[in-house]
Amino acid sequence: MGASGRCLCMVLLILAVSGGFFIPAEAGCADRSSPTCCTGRNNECGDFSKQRSVCYCDTYCQKTGDCCEDYGRVCHISAIDCVLSPWGQWTECNALCGTGSMERTRQVTVPPRNGGTPCPDLRQRRGCFGKSELCRSSEEVARILPDSFKRNFKDPWRRPHMLMKEIKHSYCVWLRISQASAACRRVSWAAQLVTERSVCAECQGDAMDATGRCVGDGLEATRTFWMAVTVPGCHGSWVRMASPWGCRCPQHSMLFV
Numbered sequence: 697m698g699a700s701g702r703c704l705c706m707v708l709l710i711l712a713v714s715g716g717f718f719i720p721a722e723a724g725c726a727d728r729s730s731p732t733c734c735t736g737r738n739n740e741c742g743d744f745s746k747q748r749s750v751c752y753c754d755t756y757c758q759k760t761g762d763c764c765e766d767y768g769r770v771c772h773i774s775a776i777d778c779v780l781s782p783w784g785q786w787t788e789c790n791a792l793c794g795t796g797s798m799e800r801t802r803q804v805t806v807p808p809r810n811g812g813t814p815c816p817d818l819r820q821r822r823g824c825f826g827k828s829e830l831c832r833s834s835e836e837v838a839r840i841l842p843d844s845f846k847r848n849f850k851d852p853w854r855r856p857h858m859l860m861k862e863i864k865h866s867y868c869v870w871l872r873i874s875q876a877s878a879a880c881r882r883v884s885w886a887a888q889l890v891t892e893r894s895v896c897a898e899c900q901g902d903a904m905d906a907t908g909r910c911v912g913d914g915l916e917a918t919r920t921f922w923m924a925v926t927v928p929g930c931h932g933s934w935v936r937m938a939s940p941w942g943c944r945c946p947q948h949s950m951l952f953v
Contacts, residue, residue, distance in 0.1 A: 838912025864901030879929030910952035
């Protein structure tokens, strides 16, 4: 309610008390009955100025400019605006790779009182782009085959020096398919690669790189990409769910190449 609305309230109050119109005597905050002054916004906390116009003795009158002339001398009530601390540091981007968000906060050091300016937002957020060292893994494309292509077999033609080769223990990864192309439906083993389905892929020793992992084995909570080696046009994306130690993929799973 603005100043005109406040005046209307006071006029109606006068009419209700007197039962008619009259010209009030000069008064002000000092002549008010208890309470002399009011905090906040109170349309009943008013009287009349020297000009015989309605004036107020509440803290809000400092904003609307309709205080009684003796308000400052009598009331000594000041509006206290909200005071905030400086902004804190921006948080780390919540995405390891790709688009994410970061935020910063600030605290209220002095809360508003007596009709003072309220506090603005205490939190800010902005976009960011994750560039973790792990992001390079998210750019890899996994090459996969069905587990019928198991490669851990005894080769009678291996040379003696090859028999001494260190055996690397395999590991498995569970992934949830995010997207799969229509070409995957052409072949039975690839047809199981459908959206929202979870699949298990095994990384065997012969497929590992120098760091002991298979290319494209994914990142947890981050979308990465795959392609079916023997099915032209069959490709898509998935999200790594878990890689439990010592797990074994069930039958009809995938192999990293």
